[in-house]
Amino acid sequence: MTTYVDTSILATHYTLRTLDALHLAVAESAGASTLTADKRLATEAQALGLPVKLLATPPRR
Numbered sequence: 001m002t003t004y005v006d007t008s009i010l011a012t013h014y015t016l017r018t019l020d021a022l023h024l025a026v027a028e029s030a031g032a033s034t035l036t037a038d039k040r041l042a043t044e045a046q047a048l049g050l051p052v053k054l055l056a057t058p059p060r061r
Helices: 003-013 018-030 039-047
Strands: 034-036 052-054
Touching: 018 034, 018 039, 034 039, 039 052
Parallel strands: 034 052
Antiparallel strands: none
């Protein structure tokens, strides 16, 4: 499948935002992990069984 088709399937079936679906489709097709500070994206990646690392954000002052 092409990345375009993968992105369309992810966005449609998993209610991902379009750019999030694109990032996950590219990472999956490249066999790469996803590195993000976006908790929603990390949760969706984990639900799809993709390797993901959630970056911690510093506490607000």
